[in-house]
Amino acid sequence: DDILDRSGQAAIVFVRENSRTNNQSEPMRSNVDEFYAGSDLFLLSPISTQGKLTNLTAQYTQGGQADVRNYGAVADPEISYDGNKILFAMKTSRNNTRWHIYEMNIDGTSLVRLTDQAVGDDMDPAYLPNGQIVFTSTRLQIVDEYERRDSPLLHVGDRGADGRLVNIRQISFNQSHDVNPMVHSSGKIIYSRWEHLGNPNKFPLF
Numbered sequence: 001d002d003i004l005d006r007s008g009q010a011a012i013v014f015v016r017e018n019s020r021t022n023n024q025s026e027p028m029r030s031n032v033d034e035f036y037a038g039s040d041l042f043l044l045s046p047i048s049t050q051g052k053l054t055n056l057t058a059q060y061t062q063g064g065q066a067d068v069r070n071y072g073a074v075a076d077p078e079i080s081y082d083g084n085k086i087l088f089a090m091k092t093s094r095n096n097t098r099w100h101i102y103e104m105n106i107d108g109t110s111l112v113r114l115t116d117q118a119v120g121d122d123m124d125p126a127y128l129p130n131g132q133i134v135f136t137s138t139r140l141q142i143v144d145e146y147e148r149r150d151s152p153l154l155h156v157g158d159r160g161a162d163g164r165l166v167n168i169r170q171i172s173f174n175q176s177h178d179v180n181p182m183v184h185s186s187g188k189i190i191y192s193r194w195e196h197l198g199n200p201n202k203f204p205l206f
Contacts, residue, residue, distance in 0.1 A: 011045035038071040056108035145175040
């Protein structure tokens with residue numbers, strides 16, 4: 001499109017997940033306590049089979065650990081509106097019990113942890129046009145009505161002077177899962193909700 005034409009060389013950021021067989025894990029995306037150890041964030045530039053592929057997060061997820069099974073993992077990358085920053089969720093190692101929200105430059109430098117909750121997991125971040133960040137979190141530890149574990153719910157936070165999130169508050173309620181927020185061009189948030197109502201078991205959009 002015309003934006004790509006003006007920018008010159010287009011690139012793409014994506015997560016390369018490690019093998020389930022090697023990881024000995026059966027992850028489900030809504031299970032925030034499970035992950036593919038060794039999954040990293042990559043930059044492909046330009047978008048081509050001949051493009052340069054750069055691992056942006058290995059320095060943070062591997063951290064000198066010899067055992068691949070103990071590596072950290074990355075999920076849910078989101079590019080800032082100006083194309084200069086990447087917002088994502090990361091566990092720095094299998095033994096690090098929390099997913100936190102991070103932000104860094106598009107080249108992998110200047111990593112900043114935006115959330116530092118003592119309980120629960122923060123994932124699925126997205127930029128809002130007013131400068132806030134929306135994400136899912138189990139920090140409130142509301143128990144799932146079906147699986148009897150913490151439910152991820154939508155939260156929003158303001159940016160503090162240092163860029164980290166402050167004044168974080170819950171904006172959705174569900175006794176199952178509210179996940180995968182996406183921001184429409186109108187500024188409205190669209191997300192998936194796991195609903196149980198008798199026999200029906202569905203994931204409608206809200």
